[in-house]
Amino acid sequence: MFSAPDDATARRMRTARAFACTTLTLTDLAEKPVWSYAARTLSGAVTSAQGTGWLRLVAERSDKAHGKLWDGPKTAQELLPPEIPRPVLHHLHDWQAADWAYRAELYQHTDATAISRSPVLEHDPALPEAWWARLRTALDSLAEVPTVRIAVREEYIPRAVPEYTGCDVGEIRWSTAHSDFHWSNLGGPKLTILDWEGWGQAPVAFSKRTPAHHGRWRSAMAAIS
Numbered sequence: 001m002f003s004a005p006d007d008a009t010a011r012r013m014r015t016a017r018a019f020a021c022t023t024l025t026l027t028d029l030a031e032k033p034v035w036s037y038a039a040r041t042l043s044g045a046v047t048s049a050q051g052t053g054w055l056r057l058v059a060e061r062s063d064k065a066h067g068k069l070w071d072g073p074k075t076a077q078e079l080l081p082p083e084i085p086r087p088v089l090h091h092l093h094d095w096q097a098a099d100w101a102y103r104a105e106l107y108q109h110t111d112a113t114a115i116s117r118s119p120v121l122e123h124d125p126a127l128p129e130a131w132w133a134r135l136r137t138a139l140d141s142l143a144e145v146p147t148v149r150i151a152v153r154e155e156y157i158p159r160a161v162p163e164y165t166g167c168d169v170g171e172i173r174w175s176t177a178h179s180d181f182h183w184s185n186l187g188g189p190k191l192t193i194l195d196w197e198g199w200g201q202a203p204v205a206f207s208k209r210t211p212a213h214h215g216r217w218r219s220a221m222a223a224i225s
Contacts, residue, residue, distance in 0.1 A: 005039035013042045016097065017057045020104035021046060024093060026055060045109060054087065054107040065094075065101030068149060069197045073105055075149065076196035083141040085134065086193050112187030114194070119182035127188055134191045142199075143175035149200030151179035157203060177202035 004010050021028050029052070030044020043056040060070060077089040088108040095102055115125045158169045178185070179198035187194060 002035045002037055002039075004035055009039050012100070013039060013057065013059060016059065016100075016102050017042055017044075017055070017104075019095075019097075020055060020057055020093060020102070023095075024048070024055075024091065024104060024106060026053070026106070028055075030055075046106070052109040053090065054109050056105040056107065058103040058105065060101050062096055062099055062101045065103070068200065070103070072149075072197035072199055075147075076199055079147065080145060080196075080199075081141050084138045084193060085191050086196065110187065110192050112190055112192035114184050115186045115188055116183035119184050121183045125183075125188065131188055131191050135186075138191065138193060142178065143204070145176040147176055147200055151177050151198055151200035152202040152206060173204040174201050175204045175206075176200065177206040179206070181206075 005013075017028070017033065020026070026046040026048050028044065028046055030046070033042050033044035035042060040060070041056055041058050043054065046053050046055045056073075058070070064070075073089055074092060076086070080086070087110050089105055090108060091104075091106040093104040093106075115127075116122060154172070157172055161167060161169045177199065178193065178196070179200060179202060180195055181193075185194045186192075
């Protein structure tokens with residue numbers, strides 16, 4: 001969770017969110033909507049005649065409103081199998097105002113709570129064995145999804161791995177990965193995997209490493225590889 005941006009950006013995003021609610025006939029329930037990094041998105045609960053949902057507003061400069069991150073949630077909804085638990089994307093609405101492009105994504109509301117407020121685990125989440133089993137199934141299913149989307153560029157690996165590890169890169173095997181797989185994007189106590197913007201091809205097991213402070217949780221994540 002990130003702090004609110006400067007006043008001008010906050011007003012622009014809140015105005016766009018209000019427009020989305022009016023256009024989609026939604027009532028905004030979010031007293032304190034959630035900001036993403038650099039205020040690119042603004043998200044929070046809404047309600048309609050169909051019940052409670054979650055509205056995620058995305059903003060990009062008009063010339064950048066395309067490509068992997070822009071269409072990630074849409075393609076995830078279309079292509080990923082049901083074995084991968086995630087909020088259902090019910091509706092998309094796009095528009096432009098001034099030099100900005102906006103996308104309103106209306107999701108199924110989930111009762112799952114993010115395991116951690118930061119990507120690094122700072123407490124024992126006390127997750128049941130069923131959660132871990134479902135996570136293994138989800139990641140195995142994800143790895144087999146065919147896609148032309150690229151999460152990690154192939155030319156990055158031979159440069160970055162020696163730089164940070166001192167080891168040469170051998171043959172790289174590829175599979176489909178979440179690409180932003182960390183504790184803030186994992187929900188419980190019933191497993192939910194959030195934030196599908198960047199999913200695509202990556203080195204095998206790329207999505208099976210989650211940062212943690214405690215060795216037992218590093219071991220637990222390694223066990224699902």
